[in-house]
Amino acid sequence: MKTEVVIVGGGPSGLAVSACLSRFSIPNVILEREDCYGSLWKKRVYDRVKLHLAKEFCELPHMHHPRATHTFMSRDDFVRYLDDYVSHFGLRPLFGKSVESATFDSDSRMWAVSARDAATGEVEEHLSRFLVVATGENAEGILPSFRGLDGFTGEILHSCHFKSAARFAGKRVLVVGSGNSGMEIAFDLCNYGAQTSISVRGPFHVLTKEMVYMGMVMLNHVSVQIVDALVLLMCRFQFGDLSGFGIIRPSEGPFSLKAKTGRSPVIDVGTLGKIKRGEIKVMKEVAGVAGGEVRFTDGETRSFDAIIFATGYRSTAADWLQDDGGLLNEEGFPKRAFPDHWKGGNGLFFAGLSRRGLAGVAMDAKKIAEDIKTYQGGPSGRST
Incomplete structure (x- = not known):
């Protein structure tokens, strides 16, 4: 043809x-x-x-x-x-x-x-x-390689195959990845009664969808530096200091970072509230897996029934x-x-x-x- x-x-x-x-x-x-x-x-x-x-x-x-x-x-x-x-x-x-x-x-x-x-x-x-x-x-979903992952005794799933949290009710579930998919899946799991943890690898911005909308409109009129400064001020009022909950903000502003790298800020759908109330546990980066247990880089070890990879x-x-x-x-x-x-x-x-x-x-x-x-x-x- x-x-x-x-x-x-x-x-x-x-x-x-x-x-x-x-x-x-x-x-x-x-x-x-x-x-x-x-x-x-x-x-x-x-x-x-x-x-x-x-x-x-x-x-x-x-x-x-x-x-x-x-x-x-x-x-x-x-x-x-x-x-x-x-x-x-x-x-x-x-x-x-x-x-x-x-x-x-x-x-x-x-x-x-x-x-x-x-x-x-x-x-x-x-x-x-x-x-x-x-x-x-x-x-195609990316699955990272962790030592012992192939011997994990629970379920392994990439976020591209995740449809609903209903079947994970009552289970211990680890979400690996703190982008938009990871944070939203963790929120969904918690709502359905799963014992939910989320593994965070590095710094990231969390905004509301209204903040993003305001910022994108403002970018047509003022510099990205001004937009970042205003949005981050709103974040401090809205969310407070999140470092005590295991969430660190990058040194560069959310819209500057998006323009340079294409990396989007996380849009909060209610996940932060659940993290602050202790309903979702924030864990460090995964260091390895042994049977049904996952070891994290801070030395903590926890048992899980399922791991969902929201890893891009x-x-x-x-x-x-x-x-x-x-x-x-x-x-x-x-x-x-x-x-x-x-x-x-x-x-x-x-x-x-x-x-x-x-x-x-x-x-x-x-x-x-x-x-x-x-x-x-x-x-x-x-x-x-």
């Missing part, structure tokens, strides 16, 4: 790129390994998840959220938005297409993308002048993308820093790999479509 652009991934990033290209009447095809688009949102996120950013910061290109939608959307709200987006732009992803390799041919100046069909088992080849990697930041994700693009010119790091993310992360050489692009949420997805999609429109005469001579 031959087309102008092959897009690998049918999540929000791939859909956004396809919509932007379609507005320019540029032929494109989306290859999606799952049996639906937006599979992360439709099949993998846990039941109680909500978007932590206000809806105006969570829009895909050329389509606003309905006015009646709550400012902070539920998972179901966002799935409905994706359904409307696909319908509005007439997007037709090809499902069950697992990409195994993508190679650039310097003679023909074409990309050859090999994808295995889930139904038939046959490998199809798609040829295109441009290739967009849109497989998402959360393609990796992109799988590096597993199948050939001739990327060394643009991807070991986690499958572009080595180029934002805002130059989206563009490679030879007609290669990356969408949704900037660690800047759905606003970053929209930005990438627009830039990619504009660039392909400009260079439709051929990818030769493009910067690498």
Whole structure:
């Protein structure tokens, strides 16, 4: 099959790129390994998840959220938005297409993308002048390696497979990782009666969603240093000094840190209150595992029935993308820093790999479509 652009991934990033290209009447095809688009949102996120950013910061290109939608959307709200987006732009992803390799041919100046069909088992080849990697930041969960983990006698689970805390009621559960997923899962576990602990590795910021909203609006008018100072002052009034509870704030402000590293602050959903009341125990970093016991770096040892790893994700693009010119790091993310992360050489692009949420997805999609429109005469001579 031959087309102008092959897009690998049918999540929000791939859909956004396809919509932007379609507005320019540029032929494109989306290859999606799952049996639906937006599979992360439709099949993998846990039941109680909500978007932590206000809806105006969570829009895909050329389509606003309905006015009646709550400012902070539920998972179901966002799935409905994706359904409307696909319908509005007439997007037709090809499902069950697992990409195994993508190679650039310097003679023909074409990309050859090999994808295995889930139904038939046959490998199809798609040829295109441009290739967009849109497989998402959360393609594969990362499980850290701890001494003795393979001999743990309880249940081991990555957060990507966590759906509900109901089945952990009454169990001793350790959540490893104190990002948004880890803190929210710990909150959910505690609500369902699990004896919950959370392992914290390093410093992190905790804000409310209202603080984040205010900060993002203010960034349009004042410097990030002023925004950080104001938000941190609000945090001191709202939460007080958290160091006595095992939570240390970074020396750099939350919005400065986000701009430099892409690392988001934790949005408190009520977890801090449970930590302060002693309902959730904060533990140090895991040092090792022996049977059903976990040892921490401060020497404390506790027994657990389950460990849930909220330890992040990796992109799988590096597993199948050939001739990327060394643009991807070991986690499958572009080595180029934002805002130059989206563009490679030879007609290669990356969408949704900037660690800047759905606003970053929209930005990438627009830039990619504009660039392909400009260079439709051929990818030769493009910067690498």
